[in-house]
Amino acid sequence: MKFGVQLYSLRNLEESTSSLVERAAEAGFDGVEFAGVDDDDATTQSLSDAGLTAPAAHVPIEEFESDLDAVCDRYGSLGVETLVVPYLPPEAFADAETVDETAHRLDDLTARCDDRGFRLLYHNHEHELRTVEGEPALDRLAEESGIGFELDLAWVLAAGHDPATYLDRYADRTPIVHLKDVVLDEAAERGGRPVSLGEGDLDIDECLAVAREEGFVEWAIVEHDDPADPAEFCRESGETVAALRREEHAE
Numbered sequence: 365m366k367f368g369v370q371l372y373s374l375r376n377l378e379e380s381t382s383s384l385v386e387r388a389a390e391a392g393f394d395g396v397e398f399a400g401v402d403d404d405d406a407t408t409q410s411l412s413d414a415g416l417t418a419p420a421a422h423v424p425i426e427e428f429e430s431d432l433d434a435v436c437d438r439y440g441s442l443g444v445e446t447l448v449v450p451y452l453p454p455e456a457f458a459d460a461e462t463v464d465e466t467a468h469r470l471d472d473l474t475a476r477c478d479d480r481g482f483r484l485l486y487h488n489h490e491h492e493l494r495t496v497e498g499e500p501a502l503d504r505l506a507e508e509s510g511i512g513f514e515l516d517l518a519w520v521l522a523a524g525h526d527p528a529t530y531l532d533r534y535a536d537r538t539p540i541v542h543l544k545d546v547v548l549d550e551a552a553e554r555g556g557r558p559v560s561l562g563e564g565d566l567d568i569d570e571c572l573a574v575a576r577e578e579g580f581v582e583w584a585i586v587e588h589d590d591p592a593d594p595a596e597f598c599r600e601s602g603e604t605v606a607a608l609r610r611e612e613h614a615e
Contacts, residue, residue, distance in 0.1 A: 365575060367605045368419060370542065370587040372399035374594045382410035387595070389414035391602025397540075397585045398422065399450070401442065408442055418442050419583050420514070420540055422450035422487065428473055436480045446483045446540065448514050449473070454491040457501035467509035474511055485540060487514040490554050493523035500525070512537045516587075517571055518544035518564070522556030528570045535578035543568065543584040558589045560597055561604045572608065 369391070371384045379387075381401045388396045398421035401407050411418060421439045428435055428449070439447065449470065456466045470486060477484040492502040500523075505511070515538050517527035531538060545564035546556035562568065575581035586605065591597035 365572075365581055366394040366419070366583050367543075367608075368395040368397055368583055368585045369393050369598060369601060370397045370399060370422070370585050372422065373586070373588045373591060374598060375399070376590075377594050380406065382406040385410040385414055385416060387598050389416050391598045392606055393586075393602060395419050395583070397448075397583075398439070398442070398444065401438070404438060404441060411443065418444050420444060420446040420448050420485070420585070422448045425449050425452065425473070428477075432473075432476055432480070436477070436482055440482070445481075446485060447477060448485045448487050448540075450487045451489065452486075454494075457492050457494060457496065457505075460497045460504060463496055463501050463504045464508050467505050467511070470505075470511040471509045474509075483512065483539070485512040485514040487542065488516050488519055490519040490523040490556075493520065493525055502530075506534060506537070512539065514538070514540045514542060514585075516542040516544060517566055518542070518546040518556065518558060519554070521566055522546050522548065522552075522554055524555065527566065528574045531571055531574045531581075532578065535574070535580045538581060540583045540585060541571070541575060541581055542587050543571070544587045544589075560588060560591065561586055561601050568608070569611075572612075576612070 369388050374384050395417040421444045423435055457463050474484045493500045496504055513534055520527045520530050545559050545561045545566045547559050547564045548556050586601045588597050
């Protein structure tokens with residue numbers, strides 16, 4: 365399994381994408397996940413110079429549906445092979461009928477990406493875990509569609525579910541996970557407060573153990589929705605990942 369960082373976590377540094385790639389390399393990550401790119405040529409060069417890869421990119425669904433060829437051309441030139449729908453609003457999971465419509469929408473987009481040689485995944489937040497006809501909407505989505513997942517383990521936990529269980533359940537559909545930590549807080553609007561990796565309630569060791577045991581997870585992407593100090597978050601996360609690697613090799 366390789367480790368990367370979602371560059372959205374570093375957006376408030378207001379640096380070029382190529383500079384953020386350099387930061388990721390200095391922190392010891394294997395790659396980066398894009399959430400937009402400002403200069404394709406400079407970013408490609410930065411990836412090459414740093415010896416990093418870009419396994420995936422978050423792209424708003426509106427961009428997919430308005431000009432899929434442009435999306436594929438752009439990210440394909442950066443070496444990206446997996447595209448991710450990063451968000452659909454709670455309204456898309458409001459009830460069983462709506463979840464089914466969402467499933468068909470994502471299946472159509474999946475087929476179109478497949479035709480162009482790209483894998484498509486859906487990234488969850490907490491609202492996809494709301495109960496719809498006796499089960500979480502995410503489970504109904506899985507039943508009604510063939511979409512792959514980029515499970516965000518922190519938001520699964522904040523929604524009141526066990527991330528390791530979900531990872532085990534959908535391992536064969538989850539080539540990438542978001543390794544994000546959260547402090548559970550019932551008073552919080554989303555059920556939890558994002559924190560740096562290792563400072564919250566996510567059982568990181570258990571989740572990674574499940575991921576390694578199942579053997580389908582290719583990348584663990586570290587993320588923080590809004591770190592107070594993005595540069596420090598990147599550096600500390602790299603140190604945490606290095607420690608996790610050492611633990612794995614010591615076993």
